Every structure is written in C-alpha cells, then in structure tokens.
Amino acid sequence: MHNRRDRLIAVLMVLPSIVLLAIFVYGFIAITAQTSMTDSNAMQRLSRLPANFIGLQNYTDLFSGPLDTRFRVGIVNTVFFTAIFITVCLVLGMLLAVLLDQKIRGESVFRTIFLFPMALSFVVTGVVWKWLFNPNSGINYLPTVIGLPPAQFRWFISEDRILEFNWQDLPTILAVIALSAAAMFTLWFAVKRKSRPAIYGFVIVMILSFLIFSGATGSMNALPNPEQHGFNLALIAVVVAAGWQMCGYTMAMYLAGLRGVSEELREAARVDGASEFGVYRHVVFPLLAPITLSAIIILGHISLKIFDLVYVMGGGDNLRIDMPGLNMFFETFRGQNFGRGAAIAMVMLLLVAVVIVPYLVNSFRSEAKRS
Amino acid sequence: MKRSSILALLLIAVLALGFAGLASAQDAAPSGDLEIFSWWTGGGEAAGLEALIARFSEMYPDINVINAAVAGGSGVNARAVLTTRMLGGDPPDTFQVHAGEELNALWVAAGLMQPLNDIYEANGWMEQFPQGLLDLISDDAGNIYVVPVNIHRSNVMWYVPANLEAWGVTVPTSWDEFVNTTCPALQAADITPISIGENWTQVHLWESIALGTLGVEAYNGLWDGTTNWTSPEVVHTFEVLGQVYDCANDDMNALTWQDASQRVANGEAAFNIMGDWAAGYFLVDLALEPGTGFAWAPSPGTDGVFMMLSDTFGLPVGAPNPGAVEAWLSFLGSAEAQDLFNPVKGSLPANTTADISNPDLYNAYFQSAYEDWTTNEIVGSLAHGLVASPAFSNGFSNIIATFQSDRDANNAAVTAATLALQTLR
Missing domain, CATH: 3.40.190.10 (Periplasmic binding protein-like II)
Structure with missing residues (x-):
C-alpha cells in the first residue's frame, strides 16, 4: 500500500518534466523531421499554402545534388574538425592535468588560468583569434620580434587542402574502411579462438569485398560530376581557437579523476617496481577511461553543432571552415527554404546521436548492473 | 430601478464612450x-x-x-x-x-x-x-x-587618382583591359591591382563583371529567362571573375567591404568595386576629398549604365x-x-x-x-535583392563561394542554371 503511494507520487513529480520534454524537445524534433520531408518555404507559409510532401528528396539532394556542394563541404569539415579537436583537447587536457597533479606550488592559480577561457563565449574567442590569425598582422609577425621573417601560413583563409578525395568515391572509401575494420576484428577473434564471431566477421569481409570489387559501391553515388573534398588546412585555425577554449575543461575533468585515484594504489604499484611512467600507464590511465568517454561525448556534441565560432571567424561564407550549422542557418533564413534547412538539421541530429547513443546505452547498462 | 436596467444603462454608456473614443482617434493626429x-x-x-x-x-x-x-x-x-x-x-x-x-x-x-x-x-x-x-x-x-x-549605385570602381598616376596606369574601360594590361603592370610594381572582401562583395563584383561583359540586354535576360546560363558568354563571366581573383589580394575572405575599400585609400591596392556607400566611408570615416583623395568611374564596360538598388x-x-x-x-x-x-x-x-x-x-x-x-x-542589382528572389541569392552566394575554391567556371554556370530553373520566376 505504502509502496504504491510512493510510486504514484514519484510519477506525479516526474510527469511535468516528461510532458515538457515530450512537447518541447521530442515534439519539435518530430515537426522538424516532418518539415524535412516537404518543400516548405517562406513563400508557402506566408501565403498560408500547405507544403508538398516530397519524401526523402531533400536528403538525396544534400548528398548528391549539384546545388548542395556547400552541405558536403560542411560535413567533411565537421568530421575532420571533430576528430582533431577532440584529440587535441584530450591530449592537452590530460597533459595539463598530469602536470598539475605533481603537487606543484600555486596549483590553484594555474588551474584557474587554464579554466578561464571556458568562461568566454565562442563569439569572443572567434573575434580574438580572428585578429590573432589575420595573416598580415597577427601571430604570423611574431617571429619578426627576434628578426626572423614573418610566418607564411594563412590560417583561417588558407586554401590548401590535403587528403583529397572525390565525393563520388565516398561509398567505396567508407566500404574499404569498414572492410579493414571487419578484417582486423575477424583476425583478432580467430587468434583468440572464438570461432563464431570470427565466422560472422569473415562473412562481412566477403560481402564488403564483393561490393567493392563488383563496382557496386562505385556506382552508389548519384552525384553527376566529380567533386573534390578533403581536409582544409584552414580548419587548423578553428581547432586552435576551439581547443584553446575547451582544453582547460578536459583538464579539470581529468584532474578530478586523478585525485580520485588513491595514493595506496600508486604506492602499491611503486612497491611492485613500476616506474613513475609505468604507474600512469598501467594504473592511472585505465582508471580514467570513463572520464575520457564523458569528455569525448561533451566535446563531440559541441564540435558537431558548432556555429558561433566559425560564423565570427569566417564571416559566414568562408567555405574552407564551413560547418553544417552555418549552412542550416543560411538555407533556412537567407534562402528561406525551410524544408532543406530542416533536412540539414536532421542530419546534424543523427551525427550527434551517433556520438551520444553508445554512451547512453553504456551508462544504462552499467546502472542496470549496479542495481 | 431594477438591477438589470442599471446594467443595461451601464453597458450603453460604455459602448457610447467606446465609439466616441474610436471616432476621435480617427479625427485626431495619429x-x-x-x-x-x-x-x-x-x-x-x-x-x-x-x-x-x-x-x-x-x-x-x-x-x-x-x-x-x-x-x-x-x-x-x-x-x-x-x-x-x-x-x-x-x-x-x-x-x-x-x-x-x-x-x-x-x-x-x-x-x-x-x-x-x-x-x-x-x-x-x-x-x-x-x-x-x-x-x-x-x-x-x-x-x-x-x-x-x-x-x-552598385557598379562603381573606386581609386586614388594620384596613386594611379604614380604607378603609370589609367582607369580600365573593359575587363579585358583590366586583366591583360592594368593587372600585370600593377603586379610588376608589387601593387594589389584590385582589393576584394568577403563573399557578398564577391557576388557584388560578379554582377559588375556580368553587366560589363554581357551588356544590358543579356544581363537582364539572366533574370527573365531569355539568356541561357550555360551559354559561353555566361561561362565567360565566371572565367573573368577567376582572372580578377588572380589579380586580387589573397586574404579576401578575412576582409569586410570597409577593409577592402581602405586598402585603396591606403595605397596598397589600386582599385575596388563597391556600391556608392563607399563614398560615405571615404568621405566621413577616412576624411578624404572627393575628386582628389578618392575618385570613381563606372565599373569596366558599364559606362552609361546605372546598376541600382x-x-x-x-x-x-x-x-x-x-x-x-x-x-x-x-x-x-x-x-x-x-x-x-x-x-x-x-x-x-x-x-x-x-x-x-x-x-x-x-x-x-x-x-x-x-x-x-x-x-x-x-538595371537592377543581384547582390542587393533587386533582380532575384532570396532563394536564388542564397544559392548564388554558395556558388560563388564554391567557385572561389575550385575555380571551375563551367561547373559554376551549370549550377547557376539549375538554381535559376528552381528559384527564378
């Protein structure tokens, strides 16, 4: 009896937030998904005309339509940017945390200094780094202070691109990447003598190689003309600015994690003859794995949705550092093409989901184990 | 008096007041x-x-x-x-x-x-x-x-007369002349022949080039459908834009239009194409004298045409x-x-x-x-919303941004043709 009443109260307490979430988050996601399958635009809305349902046309246009080069540039940029940005933040954050963990004097002062950039808005960071990176006045002229010639890299307006590939080849490239991953797992399972996963892996490898060599992946992309994409070096400027702002945050997370590793554990390792590096390598870092995962999730969703920093640095239309968020804004409000804008928003949502859903699944699982 | 009649009276009074208020509002000043x-x-x-x-x-x-x-x-x-x-x-x-x-x-x-x-x-x-x-x-x-x-006016070319004289160039009257004569002469003297700013100023530049190379009739035809976007003449406008990029500062994406105009005033660049709001910038912000401190001409090939917004x-x-x-x-x-x-x-x-x-x-x-x-x-300006719908303008900004990195004039024209089919009336 008592238990049932408790449960009722609990449900009633949670209900308002569930209703609000259902309407203002999931409801609006549903509306966006619905809009993304129409040709909705300002003209129709203002004249009170219904939008036409066009199925997945917006999505096919985005990935293979000649007018949406900008979207593809943004997607490629986002992938490169996210990968490098997260790596830089993790490595630098970990390094700073380990250095601060050496019981140095004035630790709190350094901690505050490293954390300060996080208090700034991305807009401020963007303006400051845009000035610093101006190729004709900024940090390029730093070497001249000691009599060296100014640096030549053009930062956020650099036109250099490496790792170029043709967008038409993308299905093949992705298939090859998947193939090599599957082959590695198959080998690993075979060595470990787990025969069933190894057989599944072998089947996947065979299917993928068939798709690649039969030319099926080659003809999957409907883009009519070749289109070069790649890693734009201009993104380095954005990575530096964003990393400068966010690596203090990962440092704080790691520092908290390091403090959580008990001194006894370290001592035990030292007694067992581990060097100072070995203590970190075999005892401390493995214990920090959950923190790394949280940091990747938080940094990942920041970088996938990034807008303000690139908008300020690039003025909006600098395609070398373009991101899907900018494209969505311009497509929706400058082109007044709401259907296309909604489709870009849905792609961004899926990208973020790819990062976050495994994390959620993982944490649900460990919670279930604990209870 | 019964209560209902009092209410009725009150109601009438309120209504009358309301009408009086309405009437006086119509008569009096807004x-x-x-x-x-x-x-x-x-x-x-x-x-x-x-x-x-x-x-x-x-x-x-x-x-x-x-x-x-x-x-x-x-x-x-x-x-x-x-x-x-x-x-x-x-x-x-x-x-x-x-x-x-x-x-x-x-x-x-x-x-x-x-x-x-x-x-x-x-x-x-x-x-x-x-x-x-x-x-x-x-x-x-x-x-x-x-x-x-x-x-x-959109199609204006700005310069400093004394500088041109010192560098030994004259105001070009066609884009051919600019690309083949003016630009090499200035580059040899280590002067930026033309200063350009961020994306929208490049769309602005393209419309001047299109008007100057296509002429009035074909330029207007782009918007009413009588000029074919994939014709060699239109492809040529993008080719010229590419050649002009080669004559320009290479940090254009980092500059606002004011930055680009200022390069001319500072003597770092020879010419700049910008609307005549630049005159206000030269006059008020930089305190230059019209005619001596800065001067102007119609952009090359557009003499006698006023591109307006x-x-x-x-x-x-x-x-x-x-x-x-x-x-x-x-x-x-x-x-x-x-x-x-x-x-x-x-x-x-x-x-x-x-x-x-x-x-x-x-x-x-x-x-x-x-x-x-x-x-x-x-004639009407594209970059400032006169001749094309917002949907076309947005798509065209993306085309110019793409062209600036891949310099593929044919692709730009073909894409613009598709865009025009979808978004122009």
Whole structure:
C-alpha cells in the first residue's frame, strides 16, 4: 500500500518534466523531421499554402545534388574538425592535468588560468583569434620580434587542402574502411579462438569485398560530376581557437579523476617496481577511461553543432571552415527554404546521436548492473 | 430601478464612450507606438535613420517611435527575425526591404503588403518619383507597395587618382583591359591591382563583371529567362571573375567591404568595386576629398549604365498602428525627409524634387551620380535583392563561394542554371 503511494507520487513529480520534454524537445524534433520531408518555404507559409510532401528528396539532394556542394563541404569539415579537436583537447587536457597533479606550488592559480577561457563565449574567442590569425598582422609577425621573417601560413583563409578525395568515391572509401575494420576484428577473434564471431566477421569481409570489387559501391553515388573534398588546412585555425577554449575543461575533468585515484594504489604499484611512467600507464590511465568517454561525448556534441565560432571567424561564407550549422542557418533564413534547412538539421541530429547513443546505452547498462 | 436596467444603462454608456473614443482617434493626429524595423545599426545609416526619427517626432509628438534595428550580416539577421515575426503573425508597423524581387517575390506575392496608392496620390508622388523606380515597387495592376527612401549605385570602381598616376596606369574601360594590361603592370610594381572582401562583395563584383561583359540586354535576360546560363558568354563571366581573383589580394575572405575599400585609400591596392556607400566611408570615416583623395568611374564596360538598388519601407497587412505608419511613410517620401536622410547615409534621393543641386547637402560624387541616374540606362542589382528572389541569392552566394575554391567556371554556370530553373520566376 505504502509502496504504491510512493510510486504514484514519484510519477506525479516526474510527469511535468516528461510532458515538457515530450512537447518541447521530442515534439519539435518530430515537426522538424516532418518539415524535412516537404518543400516548405517562406513563400508557402506566408501565403498560408500547405507544403508538398516530397519524401526523402531533400536528403538525396544534400548528398548528391549539384546545388548542395556547400552541405558536403560542411560535413567533411565537421568530421575532420571533430576528430582533431577532440584529440587535441584530450591530449592537452590530460597533459595539463598530469602536470598539475605533481603537487606543484600555486596549483590553484594555474588551474584557474587554464579554466578561464571556458568562461568566454565562442563569439569572443572567434573575434580574438580572428585578429590573432589575420595573416598580415597577427601571430604570423611574431617571429619578426627576434628578426626572423614573418610566418607564411594563412590560417583561417588558407586554401590548401590535403587528403583529397572525390565525393563520388565516398561509398567505396567508407566500404574499404569498414572492410579493414571487419578484417582486423575477424583476425583478432580467430587468434583468440572464438570461432563464431570470427565466422560472422569473415562473412562481412566477403560481402564488403564483393561490393567493392563488383563496382557496386562505385556506382552508389548519384552525384553527376566529380567533386573534390578533403581536409582544409584552414580548419587548423578553428581547432586552435576551439581547443584553446575547451582544453582547460578536459583538464579539470581529468584532474578530478586523478585525485580520485588513491595514493595506496600508486604506492602499491611503486612497491611492485613500476616506474613513475609505468604507474600512469598501467594504473592511472585505465582508471580514467570513463572520464575520457564523458569528455569525448561533451566535446563531440559541441564540435558537431558548432556555429558561433566559425560564423565570427569566417564571416559566414568562408567555405574552407564551413560547418553544417552555418549552412542550416543560411538555407533556412537567407534562402528561406525551410524544408532543406530542416533536412540539414536532421542530419546534424543523427551525427550527434551517433556520438551520444553508445554512451547512453553504456551508462544504462552499467546502472542496470549496479542495481 | 431594477438591477438589470442599471446594467443595461451601464453597458450603453460604455459602448457610447467606446465609439466616441474610436471616432476621435480617427479625427485626431495619429498616436501610439510606431515600430520601425530595419538593419540600419551602424555609421551613416543609423545616423540618417536617427535624424529622420528626430524630425518625425517633432512633427508628431504623440507618436512614440520604436527603432527596432537588427544588426549584422548585411541584413541577413534582420530578415531572419522579420520572417519569423511575419510567420508568427506579429508584424512590425513598417519594415525596410530592398525594392525589386526581394519585395515582390515574397511579401507582395504572399499578399502581405497593403497598396499605398492613396498616399502617393495625396502627396503628388506619382510625378515626383521616376517611373522606372515605381515599376520596380508595384505589381502588374499598378498597386504601389512601398516608399523608396534612397537610391544606391552598385557598379562603381573606386581609386586614388594620384596613386594611379604614380604607378603609370589609367582607369580600365573593359575587363579585358583590366586583366591583360592594368593587372600585370600593377603586379610588376608589387601593387594589389584590385582589393576584394568577403563573399557578398564577391557576388557584388560578379554582377559588375556580368553587366560589363554581357551588356544590358543579356544581363537582364539572366533574370527573365531569355539568356541561357550555360551559354559561353555566361561561362565567360565566371572565367573573368577567376582572372580578377588572380589579380586580387589573397586574404579576401578575412576582409569586410570597409577593409577592402581602405586598402585603396591606403595605397596598397589600386582599385575596388563597391556600391556608392563607399563614398560615405571615404568621405566621413577616412576624411578624404572627393575628386582628389578618392575618385570613381563606372565599373569596366558599364559606362552609361546605372546598376541600382533602393531601400524602401511599406505597410504590412496586420500592422498594429496603420495610422502612424501612413504618417511615417508620407514623411519618408517627402523631399524634406529625403534631404535629411540621404546626405548622412551617403545615397541619392529617390524623390526628384529633393534639393540635389545644393552642394552643402550633396557632394561632388552625388552630383555626378545623380546626373548618371537621370540620364543612364537603369538595371537592377543581384547582390542587393533587386533582380532575384532570396532563394536564388542564397544559392548564388554558395556558388560563388564554391567557385572561389575550385575555380571551375563551367561547373559554376551549370549550377547557376539549375538554381535559376528552381528559384527564378
């Protein structure tokens, strides 16, 4: 009896937030998904005309339509940017945390200094780094202070691109990447003598190689003309600015994690003859794995949705550092093409989901184990 | 007295008062709030708008003007806010919009603007505004929808005469001459031949190149469908743009239009193509003398043609306070208001009875521009919303941005052709 009443109260307490979430988050996601399958635009809305349902046309246009080069540039940029940005933040954050963990004097002062950039808005960071990176006045002229010639890299307006590939080849490239991953797992399972996963892996490898060599992946992309994409070096400027702002945050997370590793554990390792590096390598870092995962999730969703920093640095239309968020804004409000804008928003949502859903699944699982 | 009859009496009294109030509101001078929506937030534009509001408030002390200007992005942010408000059924009393397709393809086509013919007739403006301009802001039935405040010219090439003399070059009269003669000569002297800024200034440059190489008829044909976007002539406009990029500063994406114009004034670059708001920048911000400190010519190949754009204000359907808007618009179109606003903003008056010959108000540049405005052939600007819908303009910005990195003129023309099929009427 008592238990049932408790449960009722609990449900009633949670209900308002569930209703609000259902309407203002999931409801609006549903509306966006619905809009993304129409040709909705300002003209129709203002004249009170219904939008036409066009199925997945917006999505096919985005990935293979000649007018949406900008979207593809943004997607490629986002992938490169996210990968490098997260790596830089993790490595630098970990390094700073380990250095601060050496019981140095004035630790709190350094901690505050490293954390300060996080208090700034991305807009401020963007303006400051845009000035610093101006190729004709900024940090390029730093070497001249000691009599060296100014640096030549053009930062956020650099036109250099490496790792170029043709967008038409993308299905093949992705298939090859998947193939090599599957082959590695198959080998690993075979060595470990787990025969069933190894057989599944072998089947996947065979299917993928068939798709690649039969030319099926080659003809999957409907883009009519070749289109070069790649890693734009201009993104380095954005990575530096964003990393400068966010690596203090990962440092704080790691520092908290390091403090959580008990001194006894370290001592035990030292007694067992581990060097100072070995203590970190075999005892401390493995214990920090959950923190790394949280940091990747938080940094990942920041970088996938990034807008303000690139908008300020690039003025909006600098395609070398373009991101899907900018494209969505311009497509929706400058082109007044709401259907296309909604489709870009849905792609961004899926990208973020790819990062976050495994994390959620993982944490649900460990919670279930604990209870 | 019974209670019900008292109630009835009260009701009648209230109704009578209400009607009296309505009647007197119609007779008396307009009052209440007037929200003016624009993207004029900086420099001469904001100062001009403030001068207008100050004078208007003197004339109508009962009207409380709310200056609802939204900053940034050459109007992109303001238009985003405006679209949201219009969709949500919360229109401002009056808003800024470029004459031409930006007005017609969206607001007028959706039936959201009220005709202003009464105001035009009451003020005698039918004869005071040029017919070509009226055509741009009215529909086929002859309904006029907005009041133009100013006229700008888009196809202007800026330079410093003394610098050109020192470097031994003359003002090019065609893009061929610029690319083949002027540009190599200047590059040999280590001078940037032309300074260019961020994306929208490149669209602005392309429209000048297209007008200069295609000519008036073919340029207009791009917008009404009589010029084929994939024809060799149109592909050539992109090729020329590529050659001009090669003659330009390589940090263009880092520069605003002011930065680019300033390079000319500083003597780092020889030429700059920008609308004549640059005259205000040279005059006021950089304090240069027209004719000696800076000079101008029509952009190459466009002598005798005036590529125009115009800022206008109208009365949206459902505006909260139409009486005040009508007073505002009647003021805005008057010669007095145009002479208050334009000298500060740095633009030409749209009303032909304005005091253009007064050198205290309009400097040497505007005297000469006005001469051109009244004698030249008139065409509309793409970068500033006259000839194409917002959907086309947005797509075209992306095409120019893509072209700037891949320099594929054929691809740019083909993509533009697809875009034109989808978005031009």
